[in-house]
Amino acid sequence: MSNVLLSIRGLSKNFGGLAAVQSVDMDLQEGVVTALAGPNGAGKTTIFNLMTGNLVASAGDVLLHGKSIIGKKPYRIAQMGIARSFQDLRLFTHMSVRDNVLVALEPESWFWQPGGKAAWHKRLEGVEKALERTGLSAMADKRAVDLSYAETKFLSLARILATGSKIWLLDEPASGLDLHSRNRFINILREATAEGVTICLIEHNLDVMTQLADRIAFLDQGKKLAEDVPDKVLRDPELIAIYFGKSQSGN
Numbered sequence: 001m002s003n004v005l006l007s008i009r010g011l012s013k014n015f016g017g018l019a020a021v022q023s024v025d026m027d028l029q030e031g032v033v034t035a036l037a038g039p040n041g042a043g044k045t046t047i048f049n050l051m052t053g054n055l056v057a058s059a060g061d062v063l064l065h066g067k068s069i070i071g072k073k074p075y076r077i078a079q080m081g082i083a084r085s086f087q088d089l090r091l092f093t094h095m096s097v098r099d100n101v102l103v104a105l106e107p108e109s110w111f112w113q114p115g116g117k118a119a120w121h122k123r124l125e126g127v128e129k130a131l132e133r134t135g136l137s138a139m140a141d142k143r144a145v146d147l148s149y150a151e152t153k154f155l156s157l158a159r160i161l162a163t164g165s166k167i168w169l170l171d172e173p174a175s176g177l178d179l180h181s182r183n184r185f186i187n188i189l190r191e192a193t194a195e196g197v198t199i200c201l202i203e204h205n206l207d208v209m210t211q212l213a214d215r216i217a218f219l220d221q222g223k224k225l226a227e228d229v230p231d232k233v234l235r236d237p238e239l240i241a242i243y244f245g246k247s248q249s250g251n
Ligand SMILES: Nc1ncnc2c1ncn2[C@@H]1O[C@H](COP(=O)(O)OP(=O)(O)OP(=O)(O)O)[C@@H](O)[C@H]1O
Pocket: 015, 018, 020, 038, 039, 040, 041, 042, 043, 044, 045, 046, 047
């Protein structure tokens, strides 16, 4: 039995009268890639926001290594080793590629803090490694605004890589990528999981889902309807009908 790093239990979120997430249980196991799937509005991004402290749950719990992190601020949760990407990337468009990665790092690594100098140098090395791994070294001094769409997706990934976090929550990280970039992206994620990173990703693309996910949690209208290996979930006619019946971006 794998080691459970992050769990959600009875997690619920209401927005006024709308039950966006309804009593969801899920475990993220070490080194396992879990995809959150389901039609638009199923509650996937809301679950991410609840896990990262960007939203406060209406009920239920989020446990990191068995301890509740409910009520903690997003920056504290990030420091605890949960990194997250957003659908809209949230890059600093007029800063350089390198600086976009640097600012994503933990505050403990600033060089003026006690013992921070060595950590700072280590972090700088980490930034260069992340740029190299994502193929961005040659454009490290370019402004983010001058990157191509695919390059911005890799930059978003470089920011996560550089943090050294062991749990990654990725919101449609490969959406809109051409086949070549998508394969390169998938390979980087595979390398990371081989090194012990645990990934939970929101994904609409069935190819990406089948290539990456070890497990799929399927949601609809805030409820988790199933969780299993991709083969089982993607062959369930009821789930597929829900998915293709409602999804506007199931490409
Ligand atoms: N801040 C908010 N205020 C009010 N309603 C919200 C808010 N955030 C999300 N919702 C609603 O909650 C429901 C779940 O939204 P959520 O974004 O989590 O779905 P999703 O599965 O991520 O969808 P998509 O695949 O389209 O990104 C939707 O009906 C959405 O309109």
